[in-house]
Amino acid sequence: xxxxxxxxxxxxxxxxxxxxxxxxxxxxxxxxxxxxxxxxxxxxxxxxxxxxxxxxxxxxxxxxxxxxxxxxxxxxxxxxxxxxxxxxxxxxxxxxxxxxxxxxxxxxxxxxxxxxxxxxxxxxxxxxxxxxxxxxxxxxxxxxxxxxxxxxxxxxxxxxxxxxxxxxxxxxxxxxxxxxxxxxxxxxxxxxxxxxxxxxxxxxxxxxxxxxxxxxxxxxxxxxxxxxxxxxxxxxxxxxxxxxxxxxxxxxxxxxxxxxxxxxxxxxxxxxxxxxxxxxxxxxxxxxxxxxxxxxxxxxxxxxxxxxxxxxxxxxxxxxxxxxxxxxxxxxxxxxxxxxxxxxxxxxxxxxxxxxxxxxxxxxxxxxxxxxxxxxxxxxxxxxxxxxxxxxxxxxxxxxxxxxxxxxxxxxxxxxxxxxxxxxxxxxxxxx
Amino acid sequence: xxxxxxxxxxxxxxxxxxxxxxxxxxxxxxxxxxxxxxxxxxxxxxxxxxxxxxxxxxxxxxxxxxxxxxxxxxxxxxxxxxxxxxxxxxxxxxxxxxxxxxxxxxxxxxxxxxxxxxxxxxxxxxxxxxxxxxxxxxxxxxxxxxxxxxxxxxxxxxxxxxxxxxxxxxxxxxxxxxxxxxxxxxxxxxxxxxxxxxxxxxxxxxxxxxxxxxxxxxxxxxxxxxxxxxxxxxxxxxxxxxxxxxxxxxxxxxxxxxxxxxxxxxxxxxxxxxxxxxxxxxxxxxxxxxxxxxxxxxxxxxxxxxxxxxxxxxxxxxxxxxxxxxxxxxxxxxxxxxxxxxxxxxxxxxxxxxxxxxxxxxxxxxxxxxxxxxxxxxxxxxxxxxxxxxxxxxxxxxxxxxxxxxxxxxxxxxxxxxxxxxxxxxxxxxxx
Numbered sequence: 001x002x003x004x005x006x007x008x009x010x011x012x013x014x015x016x017x018x019x020x021x022x023x024x025x026x027x028x029x030x031x032x033x034x035x036x037x038x039x040x041x042x043x044x045x046x047x048x049x050x051x052x053x054x055x056x057x058x059x060x061x062x063x064x065x066x067x068x069x070x071x072x073x074x075x076x077x078x079x080x081x082x083x084x085x086x087x088x089x090x091x092x093x094x095x096x097x098x099x100x101x102x103x104x105x106x107x108x109x110x111x112x113x114x115x116x117x118x119x120x121x122x123x124x125x126x127x128x129x130x131x132x133x134x135x136x137x138x139x140x141x142x143x144x145x146x147x148x149x150x151x152x153x154x155x156x157x158x159x160x161x162x163x164x165x166x167x168x169x170x171x172x173x174x175x176x177x178x179x180x181x182x183x184x185x186x187x188x189x190x191x192x193x194x195x196x197x198x199x200x201x202x203x204x205x206x207x208x209x210x211x212x213x214x215x216x217x218x219x220x221x222x223x224x225x226x227x228x229x230x231x232x233x234x235x236x237x238x239x240x241x242x243x244x245x246x247x248x249x250x251x252x253x254x255x256x257x258x259x260x261x262x263x264x265x266x267x268x269x270x271x272x273x274x275x276x277x278x279x280x281x282x283x284x285x286x287x288x289x290x291x292x293x294x295x296x297x298x299x300x301x302x303x304x305x306x307x308x309x310x311x312x313x314x315x316x317x318x319x320x321x322x323x324x325x326x327x328x329x330x331x332x333x334x335x336x337x338x339x340x341x342x343x344x345x346x347x348x349x350x351x352x353x354x355x356x357x358x359x360x361x362x363x364x365x366x367x368x369x370x371x372x373x374x375x376x377x378x379x380x381x382x383x384x385x386x387x388x389x390x391x392x393x394x395x396x397x398x399x400x401x402x403x404x405x406x407x408x409x410x411x412x413x414x415x416x417x418x419x420x421x422x423x424x425x426x427x428x429x430x431x432x
Numbered sequence: 433x434x435x436x437x438x439x440x441x442x443x444x445x446x447x448x449x450x451x452x453x454x455x456x457x458x459x460x461x462x463x464x465x466x467x468x469x470x471x472x473x474x475x476x477x478x479x480x481x482x483x484x485x486x487x488x489x490x491x492x493x494x495x496x497x498x499x500x501x502x503x504x505x506x507x508x509x510x511x512x513x514x515x516x517x518x519x520x521x522x523x524x525x526x527x528x529x530x531x532x533x534x535x536x537x538x539x540x541x542x543x544x545x546x547x548x549x550x551x552x553x554x555x556x557x558x559x560x561x562x563x564x565x566x567x568x569x570x571x572x573x574x575x576x577x578x579x580x581x582x583x584x585x586x587x588x589x590x591x592x593x594x595x596x597x598x599x600x601x602x603x604x605x606x607x608x609x610x611x612x613x614x615x616x617x618x619x620x621x622x623x624x625x626x627x628x629x630x631x632x633x634x635x636x637x638x639x640x641x642x643x644x645x646x647x648x649x650x651x652x653x654x655x656x657x658x659x660x661x662x663x664x665x666x667x668x669x670x671x672x673x674x675x676x677x678x679x680x681x682x683x684x685x686x687x688x689x690x691x692x693x694x695x696x697x698x699x700x701x702x703x704x705x706x707x708x709x710x711x712x713x714x715x716x717x718x719x720x721x722x723x724x725x726x727x728x729x730x731x732x733x734x735x736x737x738x739x740x741x742x743x744x745x746x747x748x749x750x751x752x753x754x755x756x757x758x759x760x761x762x763x764x765x766x767x768x769x770x771x772x773x774x775x776x777x778x779x780x781x782x783x784x785x786x787x788x789x790x791x792x793x794x795x796x797x798x799x800x801x802x803x804x805x806x807x808x809x810x811x812x813x814x815x816x817x818x819x820x821x822x823x824x825x826x827x828x829x830x831x832x833x834x835x836x837x838x839x840x841x842x843x844x845x846x847x848x849x850x851x852x853x854x855x856x857x858x859x860x861x862x863x864x
Contacts, residue, residue: 037804372469
């Protein structure tokens with residue numbers, strides 16, 4: 001008789017507490033992006049399937065929510081924010097100021113396997129600089145990752161970076177560049193299958209000597225400068241373009257006195273699976289929970305809008321996986337929860353006095369204090385204390401017959417005032 | 433060869449300027465909702481079609497984006513925030529604190545005719561109090577409409593309110609209640625087809641005498657108290673429940689000294705088309721542009737979650753039509769546009785000094801000043817002035833050889849400083 005109230009598999013409601021937590025993250029992320037001069041954009045959730053899927057197919061296509069709309073159009077829900085951004089840049093190229101620094105925080109949809117806590121609707125926070133290809137722009141994105149995660153209070157993070165061209169250069173010197181796709185595929189599995197399995201696989205492809213050199217290269221460890229010196233030598237000297245770019249990034253890190261020496265690690269094993277990266281690539285790990293995987297990844301790409309336009313647009317960017325980050329914060333006990341934004345409650349002693357109570361609340365709100373008016377009379381004041389406390393309010397005001405009684409819910413102390421102005425002042429100055 | 437970069441009919445990109453404007457609205461709306469103690473929730477964009485469409489069909493069904501997902505489920509994109517909220521309340525009833533005050537700001541999709549500036553993707557801002565049915569909760573929603581629109585700086589607004597039961601009561605007294613559906617349909621057209629057409633139609637249905645009385649009733653004009661007195665008499669006296677509720681609301685308006693006497697108008701012609709309203713109903717008009725229609729409407733409903741649950745949940749709420757409101761603001765020249773959040777720019781004199789420039793910017797950001805670093809060297813400083821000005825920055829800093837030159841872009845004045853701390857201080861205190 002009733003329709004069962006339930007959401008689709010892989011989807012979820014956001015109840016007030018988690019929603020307040022999520023909004024807290026998003027607000028701090030946005031504030032950080034804005035502090036770097038980045039501007040927001042938005043694009044439709046629904047686009048032509050051809051735009052989103054390009055000529056491709058494969059894995060992506062299977063996961064996409066695609067259908068025919070009432071007008072007979074082949075449409076799909078966006079599955080990331082990169083492809084719509086590429087279409088956006090191609091469409092609005094003439095009116096965008098270049099270099100263009102934009103952010104986009106929005107939901108995307110993928111009909112993925114829902115095992116392992118993956119959801120079919122999730123939020124991405126992307127930020128990119130397009131229309132410029134220099135070390136200064138690479139550096140800015142790296143700094144933004146660092147600053148934004150610091151603003152989120154996630155504890156220390158380590159950003160592992162590399163340059164796509166560096167590995168290619170090295171393989172060319174080893175004269176095994178024609179096997180690079182297979183090699184890359186093996187190397188990418190290092191963390192998963194272990195060192196000896198990778199070595200065995202590499203030996204089959206390129207022989208024992210080169211296999212060991214490749215492992216040696218990707219396993220280079222140490223300070224940024226040491227690893228840079230080692231890979232510089234292995235990749236063919238300082239004249240190589242990727243080496244120069246990395247050297248300049250390292251110079252910037254030293255020039256900017258605010259960069260902690262352990263924030264950035266040069267890690268030649270970082271390659272990123274996605275085809276479109278061509279320059280620097282990076283992944284970000286929480287020092288307290290590295291095993292959850294990268295919480296912010298990205299890199300430099302050429303020809304962002306190549307599917308839609310003849311304009312060749314290079315760019316560099318990154319994406320914060322908000323849902324994974326929040327899950328991590330909860331796992332390490334750093335999540336901040338609250339059940340409302342209410343700071344002060346106004347008690348209800350008589351439902352027919354709602355006008356008077358709202359008049360009191362108005363004074364608090366005018367003073368910038370979030371104030372909730374209780375709408376129902378309770379038989380005992382203690383019930384209203386409990387309710388206010390549950391909402392996370394610090395105070396509750398009882399008004400009766402010209403007297404304002406302010407209760408500090410933590411201290412469990414009451415104080416009386418003769419005017420609303422005095423109560424508001426006491427709360428605003430946190431002096432009661 | 434290229435895929436044409438374009439969005440679907442009825443959809444649109446949001447470029448930085450309009451997106452910044454929209455976000456400004458949303459932030460002020462949220463801040464107002466939070467100041468009343470309302471909490472945010474979120475629900476999936478995609479739900480079971482059966483949940484969203486219920487047993488109904490008709491107009492709604494034709495407009496809905498509905499399809500079969502890869503798992504064979506009959507799904508649809510939400511077309512409003514009310515139906516998902518009803519499902520949400522039914523599903524989470526046991527864990528929600530009652531009365532539950534929630535807001536939800538999110539996109540909805542309707543495959544509507546796109547004439548007259550209607551879009552197929554738009555943002556709704558809903559706020560409701562459920563689990564309580566008293567005048568205090570009706571009053572709070574009315575105050576929130578007023579406070580939220582005031583926070584948006586839209587100029588004066590008039591909230592026209594009425595009670596659904598009042599008109600029914602009056603028709604019962606006239607002994608024409610069995611024709612109420614036809615009568616309501618005619619009356620709703622008053623503004624569109626004019627007085628005489630409505631009178632003609634009413635006369636056909638209920639005869640000349642009753643027709644005139646009905647028009648007299650819905651055309652009652654004057655101060656709240658006068659109209660209340662008139663309709664009280666016409667609807668059968670003070671004992672009628674709708675009359676008592678309206679009288680209490682009027683008492684609250686007088687008790688709360690912050691309510692301006694011209695904010696609320698009792699207007700018996702307001703009936704709202706939607707079936708589910710059962711108590712107070714209201715529409716909100718901008719005093720400077722009433723003809724654009726209501727920018728915030730709503731009312732009280734019974735049995736919100738009746739499709740999904742046996743719990744009978746009464747509530748009261750309203751929805752701000754954000755896109756219409758923004759269009760109105762642009763029409764009356766009150767839109768606030770800016771092209772970025774940047775307050776200070778750091779000029780680029782040498783691309784290899786990016787680390788130094790970011791170190792300077794860091795000091796501004798740490799002081800809460802949004803600071804954008806330019807990433808490309810320009811041949812003349814004037815080009816960097818222009819770029820900073822275009823981004824809406826008030827200042828630009830040039831750093832060279834230990835000297836910081838701060839230019840006030842409006843005043844076109846430069847001032848030199850010997851340390852970054854001094855520049856940041858000057859900008860933070862707006863003293864240069």
